[in-house]
Amino acid sequence: MSDIKRCGTVSLLGRPNVGKSSLMNALIGEKIAIVSPKPQTTRNRIVGVLTEGENQFVFMDTPGLHAPKSKLGDRMVKTVYETCEDVDAALLVIECRGEARIGKPEALLIERLKAMELPAILVINKTDIAEKSALLPWIALYAAAYDFREIIPVSAKTGEGLDDLVSSLAGLLPPLEEGEEPLFPEDELTDQPERVIAAEFVRERLLWHLEKEIPHGVATQTESFEEKDGVCEIAVVIVAEKQSHKGIIIGKQGSLLKKAGTEARLEMEKLFGCRVYLTLYVRVKDDWRNSDFMLKEFGY
Ligand SMILES: Nc1nc2c(ncn2[C@@H]2O[C@H](COP(=O)(O)OP(=O)(O)OP(=O)(O)O)[C@@H](O)[C@H]2O)c(=O)[nH]1
Numbered sequence: 001m002s003d004i005k006r007c008g009t010v011s012l013l014g015r016p017n018v019g020k021s022s023l024m025n026a027l028i029g030e031k032i033a034i035v036s037p038k039p040q041t042t043r044n045r046i047v048g049v050l051t052e053g054e055n056q057f058v059f060m061d062t063p064g065l066h067a068p069k070s071k072l073g074d075r076m077v078k079t080v081y082e083t084c085e086d087v088d089a090a091l092l093v094i095e096c097r098g099e100a101r102i103g104k105p106e107a108l109l110i111e112r113l114k115a116m117e118l119p120a121i122l123v124i125n126k127t128d129i130a131e132k133s134a135l136l137p138w139i140a141l142y143a144a145a146y147d148f149r150e151i152i153p154v155s156a157k158t159g160e161g162l163d164d165l166v167s168s169l170a171g172l173l174p175p176l177e178e179g180e181e182p183l184f185p186e187d188e189l190t191d192q193p194e195r196v197i198a199a200e201f202v203r204e205r206l207l208w209h210l211e212k213e214i215p216h217g218v219a220t221q222t223e224s225f226e227e228k229d230g231v232c233e234i235a236v237v238i239v240a241e242k243q244s245h246k247g248i249i250i251g252k253q254g255s256l257l258k259k260a261g262t263e264a265r266l267e268m269e270k271l272f273g274c275r276v277y278l279t280l281y282v283r284v285k286d287d288w289r290n291s292d293f294m295l296k297e298f299g300y
């Protein structure tokens, strides 16, 4: 019998790049969701579980809400809206940049919160780089736009405010019925298979090292994943959307691929707790971002 008395699902919503994935990783204390300075990093709904004392929080990280320009973008936006359904609570994540305002993605998300009557907390992220006094007009605007249960400034980077966030959120978790089991075993962090995380870690490194549209046109897929005697042999295929991108991804004498591969391997070793042999391949599938068949193949 577990000691867990409350368990619920919580979606993380917001425009691209506000730090939703960073926040989820910081909350669960492990890097499950990839993070980058480029917008539209997250493409799927990613579950991260925090089991603490009597509470189990099942976080659902989502892609940043944006105006889509490809079939992949359409699916990402659909994922955002789908993740608003059937959750117990939501975190609307924003950052305070420039003049206080409610932008289009935030307005759309607030509309959805209203329609679903979803209990929500407004999370103001990146307080480590904002003037405290600059937050006040933002708080006033958002407090008038929706009946948020709380408005909590945090920093996913420094951890500031996260304890407050977790304790406020605990009040929004539904109690488990007598004999009802929590959604996840106590030691589980995610429902993402290791082979999916491995492919995502490679994609993250490419987002950091590539520029302009190139990383957004990259998909990654684990082709093989074998664990033997404490060593994981992993092969990941990198798919580019244009022939001309392939050489850039590989880099001069393979330099970019080597660098990205080493970095991804180190992250995998940390998370999986074993040595990793990583092999990367690059293939081209023209305009895959607009192919229903390819999108399905890549799990989007
Ligand atoms: N200074 C600072 N930077 C942060 C913080 N949280 C996230 N970042 C940075 O913001 C950028 C975006 O972070 P992500 O977590 O990928 O943002 P996201 O909202 O998941 O973005 P999408 O997946 O594209 O929607 C990265 O460069 C992070 O390092 C924070 O609290 N402080």
Ligand SMILES: [Mg+2]
Binding pocket: 020, 021, 022, 033, 034, 035, 041, 042, 061, 062, 063, 064
């Ligand atoms: Mg993200």
